[in-house]
Amino acid sequence: MHEIYKLRMNRLKRLKKIRLHSEGTNTLVYSFVGFAILCAIMFFLFENKVPFYITLGLCVIVYLILVNFFRCPIRLFPQEDTIGVIVAPADGKVVVVEEVEEHEYFHDRRMMVSIFMSLTNVHANWFPCDGIVTKVAHQNGRFKAAWLPKASTENERSMVVIRTPEGIEVMARQVAGAMARRIVTYAKEGEECFIDEHMGFIKLGSRVDVYLPLGTKILVQVGQKAVGNETILAKL
DSSP states (O other): OHHHHHHHHHHHHHTTTOOBOGGGHHHHHHHHHHHHHHHHHHHHHOSSSHHHHHHHHHHHHHHHHHHHHTBOOOOOOSOSOOTTEEEOSSSEEEEEEEEEEETTTTOEEEEEEEEEEOTTSOOEEEOSSSEEEEEEEEEOOBOOOTTSTTHHHHBOEEEEEEEOTTSOEEEEEEEEOSSOOOEEEOOOTTOEEOTTSEEEEEOSSEEEEEEEOTTOEEOOOTTOEEOTTTSEEEEO
């Protein structure tokens, strides 16, 4: 266990310089250039500078929202012992805690905990537990509002199944929302994964579902705020 903790610490040290997620590089650069051109046009087009100042203010607000969206906080799970621990894979609000029928992989009943990410939340996704990635699959689908119950089974989604060191399989499902048009999944089948590592990223509003075995002790409730890689969702 101490060796796993040392591995996590070493990974954290290598990531210390990251502050904005790499998935946002092109968006932020192109947006900055576009806003700069727009403001320049407004400045030279109108003798009255009021339209320029209004445009400048709106561009600054929108750009700051984008910067906030692509934040990539460096977090270390505060406990050394991660046996049986399931941590929140994303920032957001817990919108579902219920027993459901899972049809795509387990084909049985599971406890599902869902976290909805709004535009103001960090959209980096973390692995919910330590283990081996046994399955990664992407499914095309619709782009309904992510908070709707059917979004988990009808929207575009990416499934990551992890077998914990104790031999228990846990699924994390990234679900696209009405505005989210790109799901990025870093997990690879056969690779080791650890709490503190990024599992992927979803652009704009979306959700992440976690499927757990029946009998798992759930430690969150609907409406609760979750912090990715910090809030403990459950214990196996």
